[in-house]
Amino acid sequence: MISDRMTVAELADAMGKDTDHVFEALMFVEDGDRFEYEDSVINSLNIIQEVVRKSGFRFELKSKKQVKQEENKDVVRQPPPDASVLVKRPPVVTIMGHVDHGKTTLLDYLRQSRVVDQEFGGITQHIGAFRVKLQSGESITFLDTPGHAAFTAMRSRGAKVTDIVVLVVAADDGVMEQTIESIQMAQDAGVSIIVAINKIDKPEADLERTKQGLIAHGIMLEEVGGDVQVVPISALKGTNVSELQEAIITQAELMELKGDLIGLVEGSVVESKTDPGRGKLTTAIIQRGTLKKGSYLVAGTAWAKVRGMFDDQGQPVKEAPPSTAVEMIGWKDLPSAGEEIFQVETEQRVKEIIAWRKNQEVLKKVEEDSVIIADKREEHEKTYKQMLVKKFEMGYRKLKRKGPREKEIAIGDGTPQLSVVVKADVDGSLEAILDTMDTYNSVKCELDLVHYGVGNITETDVELAESFNGFIYGFNVTVPQSIASLAKSKRVSIKLHNVIYKLFDNLIEDLSSQLPLATREDVTGEANLLQVFKVTEGKKKVTVAGCRCTKGSLNKRKKFRIVRGVDIVYEGVALSLKHHKKEVDTVKTDVECGIRFDELSIDIKPGDQVVCYDLEHLEQSIDWRPNF
Structure with a gap:
């Protein structure tokens, strides 16, 4: 990317070379010495272009204004502040652990509120942040990260903004899957850990087993020579919760947490x-x-x-x-x-940063697209060259296209599809739902995410769902009456949920409903074909199979198949089933019978096997389950 009146240094940076390379290239360019030596400005665009060509590059012309706009306008973290301006700050503490191990009950006790009663299904659906002031005058800021498996990404962010992690482990359950995940997140983030062994009031509590499980996963407790404090508590009754608070304050003092009050936020x-x-x-x-x-x-x-x-x-x-x-x-x-x-x-600086960041997103997208385009072009060239080789080998004969044209086959493969619109109340919940949907891997039905967003369901959501014949899934959102009426008139189904696993249960049901009915064959009887008879009915001769039922029973109302070795000779229905001369509906094992099929003359021989079966149509279930 070049512009008029570039300096030697600017041209060198644009090519990824040093200034010596530019001066050397100028020696091989006509009139290359005609630039202003005082500030090294190359005052001829033609000379700049020739330098780029001599260096083996292609160039793109842009004005100085455009080049200036593409300079890095982003904002980044400030350098560390001077130690003289730092003051003591409260610790930021994250409560982590397995679902239903008592994290929210502990926080409920700390802030003397009824959060547990307000949550749907006893599951924390969002990250909560609040400050608790202790009797000693100290303060602690708590992050309550959800314990549900779908919110792994939110728990991970919780560990990255925190100073101390309080790992809640139930004494009756011990170390569980999400306990291990929480340990890994805290260790990856490099934050201190304090263990709160909860539910010590339960008869099934086993402190020693829980401690051994923690040690086995790299949590070195103080009692075995490590530096991790462990506090047995009962969050429900408040037992030892004050000791847990003291442990947090002690850990914070050891860490000497300080903050800058006067710098930019x-x-x-x-x-x-x-x-x-x-x-x-x-x-x-x-x-x-x-x-x-x-x-x-x-x-x-x-x-x-x-x-x-x-x-x-x-x-x-x-x-x-x-x-x-x-x-x-x-x-x-x-x-x-x-x-x-x-x-x-200033607001001007804000807009400058936003414009630069959005431009970088566009450039990144262009770069990703260019890679895809290059790959497709390379694939096309490879196919084209192979076709040319075949043409040369065939001489005058024209290479004919095999199969339909691409446009004719790009109509669809008939795979069932479910189109969905997803709306959630907050960004974190939406991200958790989308992350879980990303694990969808069934080939039985395509899951098409048409649109997603934060906020209540709108008219646009309904129109999109109608266009794709899809469903709307709402998580902790509401539907205004006017929108509900619109959806009803357009026959768009809106599914509202406030517990994530119920939302995915509903999604699994809807995916399964898109699948065609599966057919299951139920064999009810088998027979050996002993002899073939020709019987006159009216003016026509028809073929009758003389059989003996060897297994189960033969039923005239079911389907029949005649098998010879591995080949199927006949499939159809029986027009007549007789025992001796009497027409019957069924023939049981070891009973001989005569069967006339719905074809007048079929190629059947003694030794063929006759199979009587029924077809049952069953609903299918999608072969995917979220990792809850």
Whole structure:
């Protein structure tokens, strides 16, 4: 990429060479010495082009303004602050562990609220962030990450923004699958771990077995010479919860946690959602600086001018120092959970950053597409060359196309398909649902994700679902009456859920309903064909098979198959089934009979096997289950 009046250094950077290479190339270019030596500006575009050609590159012309716009305009984390400005800050603590091991019950006791009663099915559906002030005057900021298997990504983000992980393990269950996942996440994030062995009041509690399970997975407890504190508790009764708080404060003091109150704000998005009354909301943990009303923030390709801040109880707050969990309004778009938050000085700087980041996304997409295009072009050239070789080998004969043209066969292979629109209340829940859908691997039915988003179900969602003859799945969202009426009139099915595993149970049912009925053959009887008779009926001679039933029973109302070796001679129905001269409906084992089939003359011989069977049509089930 070149432009007029480039310096030697700029041209060298554009080609990935050093300045000596440019000076050497100029020696081989006509009038290459005609540039301003004072500031090394090459004042001829033709000379610049020749240097690029001599260097073995192709060039693309762009104006100086365009080149300047493509310079890195992003914002990144600030250098570490001076130690003199740092002050003590509260620890950020993440509660992690297996589902139903008592994480939410513990948090419920800490903040004296009834969170468990409000959750659907006893499962925490979102990351919650709040601060607890202890009697000693110390504060702790808690992140409550969900324990459900579908929320692995959210738990992982929880570990990355935290200082200390409290690993809750039930004394009656011991170390479980998600306990191991939580240990790995905490260790990967390099954060300290404190173990809370919960449910010690239950008769089945086994502290020693639980401790041994933890040690087996790399958690070195203090009692075996390690540095991990372990506190037996009963979250339901509050037993030893104060000791757990003291353990957290002790660990925080050992870590000497400090924060910068005066620098530009830096933080992490914990959760995002759209509130019908307040608009776009984002919950974040402030990691540096003090957030105040009116601040300009950037997170991913979203930005905000903070119009208000609230604590976990919904009460307004004026400022949020480091280690504070705060909910903000004023976002123009919703950032994704886990995005880094940066404060910038002006709205102009915000827009500059957003424009640069969006441009980088476009460039990345173009680069990915170019790789795909190059691969397809290479494949096409390879096929084309093979075809040319065949043409030369055949001489004058024309190479004919085999099979239908590509357009004729690209109509579809007849595989059933379920099209879905997914809406969720918050970004984290939506991500968890989409991550689970990404594991879909059945070839029986295609799962087509038409659209997804955060917020209540809208008219656009209904129209999209109608266009693709699909369903709408809503998670913790509502359907306005007008939208429900519209969906009913367009015959669009809306499935609302507030527990994730029930949503996927419903999805599995709908996928299964798209599958065609499976046919199962039920053999009811077998017979040996002993002799073939020709019988006159009216003016026609018909073939009758003289048989002996050897297994089960033969039923005139069922289907028949005549087999000779591995070949099927006949498939159809029986017009007549007789025992001696009497017409009967069934013939049992070891009874001889005569069977006339619905073809007047068929090629049957003594020694053939006669099979009587019934076809049963069964509903199929999709061969995929989420990893819950």
